[in-house]
Amino acid sequence: MQLTVWTYEGPPHVGAMRIATAMEGLHYVLHAPQGDTYADLLFTMIERRAKRPPVTYTTFEARDLGSDTAEIFKSAARGAYERFQPQAMIVGASCTAELIQDDPGGLTKALDLPIPVIALELPSYSKKENWGASETFYRLVRGLATEQPKRAPNRLTRPICNVLGPTALGFRHRDDVREITGLLFQLGIDVNVVAPLGATPHDLTRLPAADFNVSLYPEIADVAVRFLEKEFGQPYTKTIPIGVGATNDFIVEVCGLAGIEVPDLSAFASNMPWWSRSVDSNYLTGKRVFIFGDGTHALAAARVAADELAFTVVGLGCYNREFARPVREAATELGLEALITEDYLEVEAAIARLQPELILGTQMERHIAKRLGIPCAVISAPVHVQDFPARYAPQMGFEGANVLFDTWVHPLIMGLEEHLLGMFREDFEFNDSAGASHLGGHGAAEKVSEAVAASAQTGEGAIAVLHWAPEAENELKKIPFFVRGKAKRNTEAFARDKHLETITLETLYDAKASYGR
C-alpha cells in the first residue's frame, strides 16, 4: 500500500486512452465502473480536444457484480462497434474490472466482429500510464503491421521513415511532430506514417514500408520500434532532438540511417546559440538549476542546461523507473546523485534543500516552485492546460531550441534587474515586499519572517535553537529573495559548524565569504 496525494502518472488504461484518442478510426471498449469516465476530461479539458475520446465504458454497478458483468461488456462492445464503425478495436479492463476477471478479449472474440480486435492486458496494480501507452502501441503495431512489398532500390526515390511516439495529452507532441517532419523533409527524407498521433489502424499496417523509424518519445515508442527492428529489419533513431547539439546529432543519425550525405549543418539556423552568447546572457552562467521530469525530457534538459545555457545542474531526476538507468548515468557525469522517485514530497524536499534558482519540471514541480517562490519552467508531462499553448511551441528541433531558450529564461530575473534589486533594497516602491513584477509581486515579504521563524524549529545537532540577532535578520532581508533561502541555510550551517548560538552581522558575512556564490 502506497500513500499518495499527487501522482506523476495515471493508471495504465489512461495510457491506452492516450493512444486511442491520438488515433483515428480506432475505438476502445473499457470494462469499468461509473466514475472512470473522469479520464475523458483529461483530453477534452486539459488538451482542449473538441472531440470525445473514442472510448466506451461499460459502467457496471455493484448490483451487476452478482449477475452478469460479462454480458454488459459484450453488449457495450457490440453497441460501440455498431455506432462508431471503427477500423479496429482495443478492449480491456480498468483497475476494478481487472479484479472481476471477465476477460474482455475472449468476450469480444466471441462476438466475431468483422474488424481486428486487440485485447490489452494492463495490470493496474503494478504498472502505470506510460507503460500502458507503450504496451498499447506495441500491441497495435504487433497486431496490425504487415509485410509490405519491398521498394526496388532506386537513386531517384527519397528515403522514407516513420515517426513514432506522439500521443494525445503529450507534452508539445503536436508541435514536435510538425518540427521534426519538416526537418526530415528538408533533409530529403519522406515520412511514411506518423503514429499514433493522427494515424488510423490501416496506417499501422503500412509501417513496414519505411526504411527506418524515428523514435520521438522512447517512453511510448521504444517497445514498438524494437519489435519493428526485429520483425521487419527497420533500424531506429536513438537521439532525441531536443536542443541544438542533440538536433545536430539527430541529423547525423538519420542521414546515416537514410543512407544520405550529412548536409552542411550551418544551413539550419537556430537563434539559440547566439542568444546564449549575447552579453546580456552572462547572468545565466552558473545559474543553479534543478531538473525533474520523465526520463527522456529530463536527460535532454540536462544537456541543454549545461551545454547550451551554461547553467549549473544541481539536481536531476525522473519519475519513471523504466528510464532510471540513463538518468543515473547522466547524473553521475554531472557529479550528482539522481533522484528517482514518484513521490512528489521527496522532490519537494530535494528542491527545498538545494535551493535552486530555476526549476525545470512538470506540473507538479510548478506547484512546488510556486510554494517555494522559485522560478520554474515546464519541460515534461504531466502538464496542465496552460502547457497546451495556442501558438506553435515545439520542444524539438531548431525552433524547439529557440522555444527552450525563451521559456526557460523568462521566469528568471534579468541580470540588470537582479543588480538593481540588490542595490536598492530599501527603495519604497522597488523593494522586497513589492517582489518582482513578473512573479506577481506577492508573497516575498512574509517569507523572511516565516523563514526565520522556521529556523527556530529546525535546529539540529548540538545547538538546538539558532538565534538571529535583529541586525543580522535585517541584513538578511536585504538579500534578494531568490537567493535568500540559500544564504540563510548556508549561514545557519556555518553557525552550527562554528558552534555559534547567535547569528550576528559578522556571522552572516563570515559565512558569505566562506561559501562564495
Place this chain on the structure above:
Amino acid sequence: MTQLIPPLAAKALADCAAPPPARVVLRERGQREVFCGLTSIMWLHRKMQDAFFLIVGSRTCAHLMQSAAGVMIFAEPRFATAIIEERDLAGMADINEELNKTVSRLLERRPEIKLLFLVGSCPSEVIKLDLGRAAERLSMTYSPRVRILNYSGSGIETTFTQGEDACLTAMVPELPATDEAGLVVVGALADVVEDQFARIFEALGIGPVHFLPSRKAGTAVPVGPNTKFLLAQPWLRDTARTLEARGATHLPALFPLGAEGTTSWLKAAADAFGVSAERFHAVTEMPRARATRALARYNDTLAGKSLFCFPDSQLEIPLARFLSRELGMTLEEVGTPYLHSVHMADELALLPADVRISEGQDVDLQLDRCRDARPDITLCGLGLANPLEQEGLTTKWSIELVFTPIQGYEQCGDLAELFARPLNRRTRLAV
C-alpha cells in the same frame, strides 16, 4: 423485464413510482458520463477543516482526485489515497496491517486531524475489504484524539454528490443526543452562504441552529426527537433517513435556489418554529427584493431560451425549476443521475407537465436527443462540454455549480450569471 437490461441499448419508459402528479420519467442504463462519489471529497475536505479523507483505492482513484478539479494548489490537501498494490492483492502483504501502517504514518504527519474518514472505492468494495471494521479497530487505537469513520464513495455504488450523502450518513450516529428543540441545516454550503442563512435564522428568532457538516469536527451538532432539519442540498437521501431514525423531523421544502426556492426553504423552518407571517415578511422582504432586482438583469439574456440538462449532481431538477419559473427559460430535458421522488416531490410539482425528466444515463443516446433538440444552452460535465461546443452548442459546465456559492437570496444573481455568461460569450465572439 425479467432479464438484465442490455446497458447500451436499454431505453425503458417507466411510470414514476410516486404520483401525483403522474409524471413520465425516462430511465436509462448504459455508459454514464458522471463522476463517482469520491469526487465530493473536493468540497468536503475544504469544508471540514480538521477532517482528513483517506481513500483506500487504486491509482485510478488518486488520478481522478488530481484531475477532476484544479485542486493541486494545495501542497498537502486534507485527502490522500492509500493505493492498493499487487502485493496487497496477492496476499503477500496483509492489507489490514498495511492500512494500520498507512494511517499511523498519516496521523503522525498531520497531528491536527481530529476526524479521519476511511473512504471505500470500487476496488476496495470488490475485494470486500471491510473498512468499517478497520475504522472500529483504528478508532480504538487513536481515540479520543482522532475519531475514525468509514463510508464508501465507490463508483459502483455512488455517483458524484452521493459521496457527500454517504459521508454525512456515517457521521449521524456519532452526533450527540439532545431533547432540546433545534434546527439542523444538512448539506455542505459555502461558508459565506452558511453565514447568511445563520443571520436570517437569528433574525427570525429560530435557534439553536447547527450546520452539518460543521467547519470543525469538534463542533457538536446535537440531534434528537425535537430536532427539525432542512436539506440544503438535494442529494441527501440516506442522511435524511438516518437523521429520521434518530427522531429528527425533515421539513419538506423547495431547495434554496432562486428567490422562490430560498423563500420556501426558509418558510418551512419559520412555520415549524412558529415564526409569525409578519416577522417572516419583515426579515425576508429586503433580501428577496434584492434577489428579484438581481435576476431582472438577466431576463433579456435568458427568458425564452431552452435548456437541456445532462445528469451530474442531482441539482438539475431544482435548477430547472428556478430557471424556468424565475427566468422564463424553457426546458427540453432535465436529466438527473438519481431521482429521489420524495425529496423532489415539491420541485417536480412546479415543473411544466410536458418536460422530459430522465434518470440515469446512456450517454450516446442522450447526446443524440440533445443534438436533435438543439437547446440554447446545455448543462453538462467537463467531458462533454468542449465536444458539444465544437458542434455549435452552448454549454455550461455543471461542476461549477457545486463549487460556487449559488444558494440563498444574495447568490440568485450569481447563479443566473453562470448561465448567462456562456450565451453572452457566444454573442460577443466574432472569431
